[in-house]
Amino acid sequence: MSQREWIEKDFYKELGVSSTASADEIKKAYRKLARDLHPDANPDDSKAEERFKAVSEANTILSDPEKRKEYDEARRLFASGGFGPRGQGGGGFNSGGGGFDVSDLFGGGAGGQDSGLGDIFGGLFNRGGQRTASPNRPRRGKDLETETTLGFREAALGETVPLRITSPASCTTCHGSGAKPGTSPRVCPHCNGTGVINRNQGAFGFSEPCDDCRGTGSIIDSPCDDCHGSGVTNRTRTITVRVPAGVSDGSKIRLKGKGEAGLRGAPAGDLFVNIRVRPDSVFGRNGDDLTVTVPVSYGELVLGTTLSVPTLEGRVGVKIPAGTVDGRVLRVRGRGIPKRPEGAGDLLVTVKVSVPQNLDDAAIEALETYLEAEKASGFDPRAGWAGV
Structure with a gap:
């Protein structure tokens, strides 16, 4: 992107705020857009990713009072044509004579110290057509x-x-x-190794990649x-x-x-x-907790037992209290998903009754005897259910 394209960007429009927006309004707008456009919330959405980068760039400038001031001043001067020589447009700005040198806005003033957006606009304003050397930025490889x-x-x-x-x-x-x-x-003789050529239009100049070395600074x-x-x-x-x-x-x-x-x-x-x-046939996951469903018999829930339950690393004994209801979740601390350096999540064990499909005569007779005893004791599994 050229420097001219950069300065013509409307960062206020990117965030959807006015140029007079307060710092709180800018912060609120950025947080909402960043949350909606974040790559984690929009996987495989290249448009959302580009918008996320754009609003992040806008926030970088507008959230900093000094950078915002310099950005606003540069855009105002750029839009009004105030960069012409003294006497043109009534702006009183010049590039080499008396008056105010707009390059001072970006760190080109006395002492030669860069400040604010100097590294961004450093080659945008030239003084009297003088060539400004700028460091060659190597072309980084693509991600x-x-x-x-x-x-x-x-x-x-x-x-x-x-x-x-x-x-x-x-x-x-x-x-x-x-x-x-x-x-x-060898060093490019046309740009002296900078990789850019400064072209001037009166007092207004732009830096462009050197045609001879294609912006690399070397031949x-x-x-x-x-x-x-x-x-x-x-x-x-x-x-x-x-x-x-x-x-x-x-x-x-x-x-x-x-x-x-x-x-x-x-x-x-x-x-x-x-x-x-890939999903696992035994384990599931809930955040940092490891989940597993263990089949049990009705008798094990009624009388209580100790189950051998698999974990990611070996097995662990889990005590089932007498009278445990079907679907209860038992927690085993620290045997879940590792989350260094905090330790690990928990193992959540859900017990689920497995009903036998084939019983022999002895089992059926025993079960019928049990049901009679259960009824005689006054137990009603549907007591209070559905108005019963």
Whole structure:
């Protein structure tokens, strides 16, 4: 994005507030938009992600009183054409003579100290057509995204996963320089290595990428045969990813510097790994709590027993008190999903009566005897139910 495009942005419009909005109104608008547009709330929605970045950028400027003041002043002058020489437009602004030099707004005043938005607008205003040197910003590699699927227990306990990725990576022949081995890039004589050329229109100037070096600040006379001077080649690599314990389905892991290689040795982008978790036939999850449903007999609930219940790491004994009702949830502290460094969630055990489908004669006779005894004792399972 050029500097002119940046200054023409309407940050107030991005947040949906007026230019006279108070700091509290800006904060409230940003929080609502950030909550609605956050990538976690809009998975695989590129439009929402772009809007989230835009409102975050707007908030960065408008939430800072000094940056907001400088931004407002720059836009006012830009819109009014007040950057012309003295006597034009009545603004009284100039670029090299007497009066007020608008570059002082952005850190170009006495002492040469940068402040506020100086790094953003540093090359926007030139003095008397003088070329302003600006540091060449290397072109960082793009971020990459991939996906891996884990079993439920692997995700809960943590796992080291190898990922094979085919993407642009640093050329192994020239080590990312883009120059044939034994040679080196030279400084671009057109832009003196800055990567930008300042073009002036009277007192008003803009910085543009240098055409000769394409904004890199250097020229390669003998390009590498393998990468043709880019410093980047497509290759397949294996990256080992340590998935932390307790990740849930839909989590995203960021690996800094493991994305696409930057051109000519510039920093690499990041790699984002989307985690998918397969359901488990035994366990479920409720936040950091591990859930399991255990089949029991009616007699075990009536008389009480101790059950051997599986966990992520071995088994644990769970005492069922006499008279436990069907569907009761029993909690075992600290045997759930690990959540370092806090420890682990709990194991939630739900007991569910399993009704036998086939009984022999002896079992049927015993059950009938029990039902008679139950009735004689005065027990009515439907007492008070549905008005009975």
